[in-house]
Amino acid sequence: MRAIRITEFGGPEVLQFVDDEAEPTAGDGEVLLEVSAAGCNYADTHQAENSYLAPSSLPLVPGAEAVGTTPDGRRVVALLAGGGYAERAVAAEALTFAVPDEVDDGQALALVLQGTTAWHLLRTSARLQAGESVVVHAAAGGVGTLAVQLARRWGAGRIVAVASSEEKRELARELGADVAVDAGVDDLASALRDANGGRRVDVVLEMVGGPTTDASLAALAPFGRLVFYGMASRRPPTPVAPAALMSRSQGVIGFWLAHAMRDPDRLLAEPMRELFSLTAAGDLRPVVGGTYALSDAAQAHRDLRERRTVGKVWLDPGR
Structure with a gap:
């Protein structure tokens, strides 16, 4: 499948666009997502150079959030342990949230981690x-x-x-x-x-x-x-x-x-309900900034590091 692979730590140049990444498999308590939008965060630039709070191991597919469709047809947004920069990703069921029809993919991505x-x-x-x-x-x-x-x-x-x-x-x-x-x-x-x-x-x-x-x-x-x-x-x-x-x-x-992800029922469910409700009602405006092709992930990282972006940045796995 198409994905971004990192095989050595460094700057944006280490993000490799590949079409032969192994398909992920969902285990117990997990769900496979057909990714429609992958979130891109400043923390991802730290992960690429292994300077984030949680150390990384190679090779890796970055990406801590995605909007996608489950095998049973649900449209959800999810926080991920990694693997979001790809056509398909695996998420813990406890960290997936049904997206209201009134909230688009970019808005959902803006809310799930940054919101x-x-x-x-x-x-x-x-x-x-x-x-x-x-x-x-x-x-x-x-x-x-x-x-x-x-x-x-x-x-x-x-x-x-x-x-x-x-x-x-x-x-x-x-x-x-x-x-x-x-x-x-x-x-x-x-x-x-x-x-x-x-x-x-x-x-x-x-x-x-x-x-x-x-x-x-x-x-x-x-x-x-x-x-x-x-x-x-x-x-x-x-x-x-x-x-x-x-x-x-x-x-x-x-x-x-x-730390909130360790107790999602107590620490994430309420914020997500409130944020979705406010957005659906038009009372909260998630700012969706640049959208990049998956193959342009390195450019997205450059723009994040150079402060050229606003709001939520996300990748389109279909491009």
Whole structure:
């Protein structure tokens, strides 16, 4: 079958388009999907170079999410252990979700991983309270576009979007951000405080790492929470001392969706129901960005790494 195969770790150049990948076989508690759309995430670029939280082994077919049809005709979206960049993939039944007719493939992909991440960042990790200010880094990305909308819906006081271009900042404002800040500004900590009316911020959703994390922590208010869920810059932030957090009454919280996947009935079913319902009703807008042929997966990774994409990026296995 057609698929993307990785036989050595590295950058986008290691993604090989092949037509002789072995067909996957579903085991107990699993289901085989005829894939109609495969999600492409920034985390996939880390997996390709083996710099992600979970180490990979070779050879591998990447891809952590897919929309497809089951042998009994159900249209579902699924979180995968891998193998999504292919014509067919195997998913655990517990991690598949029936897609409403009102939700298209790209929207379903946007919700199942990035949407549930945004949901948990705000509700589970940050425990957002009405009236609190929220900073969303990478606000035009898959998680960021949904986090801006959910924060607005759930009563955030002031939403500060951070993005790398004026086009992306305008998108964030359209989605509900009160103000947008240039990610490349010289003094990011001051820019975040200025964007919040001169006050320190209550919640920061951070996935860049390095100086961006440091500046975000410097802008955090007492009792503020910084939720760290990625390191796109591939640069670690300055280590945080517990005593320093105590002196400022602040919290730094990590989040990885893999832990929610271990208990899907409790930690994924509710977010998916809410996200699907909001989308079907037109109250939530999953932003579907670029669609690439499966054979162009390497270009999709280049564009993700160069910040040339917005919203959800996905691959078409039929191309």
